[in-house]
Amino acid sequence: MPGPVLAGSGQQLDGSLPTIYEEFRLTRDEIGVCRKVATHMSLKPHTGVSKTINNYSRLTAYDLQEGVDMVQAQSMADTSTSYTPSEVGAQVVLPRTTLRRIADPDLLRRTGRLLATAYDVKEDNDGTAQFTSFTPIVGSAGLIMGPGYFLAAVGRLSIGNDRTNPENPPEPWVAVLHPLHVHALFGNSIPLSDVPTGSNRYTGLTATGATVSSASDKAHDMMEKGPKSLGSFMGVPIYKDANIDVDSSDDASGAIFSKEGFIFVSEWEPEMMNEEEDKSLRALELNIIGSYAWGLWRSSNYGVETLFDASLPTG
Numbered sequence: 370m371p372g373p374v375l376a377g378s379g380q381q382l383d384g385s386l387p388t389i390y391e392e393f394r395l396t397r398d399e400i401g402v403c404r405k406v407a408t409h410m411s412l413k414p415h416t417g418v419s420k421t422i423n424n425y426s427r428l429t430a431y432d433l434q435e436g437v438d439m440v441q442a443q444s445m446a447d448t449s450t451s452y453t454p455s456e457v458g459a460q461v462v463l464p465r466t467t468l469r470r471i472a473d474p475d476l477l478r479r480t481g482r483l484l485a486t487a488y489d490v491k492e493d494n495d496g497t498a499q500f501t502s503f504t505p506i507v508g509s510a511g512l513i514m515g516p517g518y519f520l521a522a523v524g525r526l527s528i529g530n531d532r533t534n535p536e537n538p539p540e541p542w543v544a545v546l547h548p549l550h551v552h553a554l555f556g557n558s559i560p561l562s563d564v565p566t567g568s569n570r571y572t573g574l575t576a577t578g579a580t581v582s583s584a585s586d587k588a589h590d591m592m593e594k595g596p597k598s599l600g601s602f603m604g605v606p607i608y609k610d611a612n613i614d615v616d617s618s619d620d621a622s623g624a625i626f627s628k629e630g631f632i633f634v635s636e637w638e639p640e641m642m643n644e645e646e647d648k649s650l651r652a653l654e655l656n657i658i659g660s661y662a663w664g665l666w667r668s669s670n671y672g673v674e675t676l677f678d679a680s681l682p683t684g
Contacts, residue, residue: 492659
């Protein structure tokens with residue numbers, strides 16, 4: 370005698386049930402921080418293809434001899450630095466059939482959000498790529514980020530990386546580091562240890578430390594709050610940016626710099642430029658387009674590249 374007719378996988382009516390997706394989520398990207406720590410400039414219409422900044426050379430004062438005419442006239446020179454924006458964009462074409470058949474009724478809106486995020490990630494990644502162009506470098510491939518290296522970078526920045534003709538780059542100063550750099554800096558600042566005496570220091574990105582070698586209130590506060598407790602270090606605000614590229618050897622370059630030394634030139638801000646439905650293609654074309662340029666100002670004096678290991682932590 371036939372039993373109940375069941376619907377489902379392996380049942381009598383295993384092909385009659387539609388697949389219902391009740392929730393649709395977007396992949397989260399690292400939007401980044403470069404725009405908020407850069408000096409913003411705009412390239413206005415009818416002003417050419419580049420934004421140009423002139424820098425005047427320094428002058429020198431001399432000792433004078435009383436009663437003797439001063440004959441110390443000096444020449445002046447200027448140096449131009451140009452930043453040339455270029456277009457950046459992303460595009461998706463959605464056929465009418467896709468919009469009609471897809472289970473997500475908000476596909477069009479979600480696609481717009483994905484395009485905006487893609488643009489933001491590209492923009493930020495282009496910004497972080499500038500860090501390797503700061504001339505002074507603290508650290509090297511394979512080294513682990515720690516307080517001493519951070520202090521060394523701050524020290525070089527404080528004199529414009531020039532002991533002969535020192536200059537103090539204007540504040541604010543900021544540090545933009547890969548999250549795994551911050552992870553190592555945090556661990557080396559507590560520090561972690563295998564024994565209470567602290568004879569074995571925190572090593573690399575491998576959290577081998579079983580105890581905290583310091584009993585200070587600061588160390589316990591850091592343990593409670595985690596890497597977020599490093600909102601600033603040695604007076605310099607720290608920003609984490611996972612869009613910093615990690616090379617094939619697991620190394621990455623962050624930077625500590627004066628905001629005046631990190632330039633963002635916008636020709637026009639990103640905008641959605643969607644075409645009406647293409648009648649022959651029977652589809653909607655979604656475009657996001659903008660134009661910008663990243664660059665450095667006085668790259669030998671106003672910032673320091675920080676090159677350190679960014680291996681994935683192991684337990």
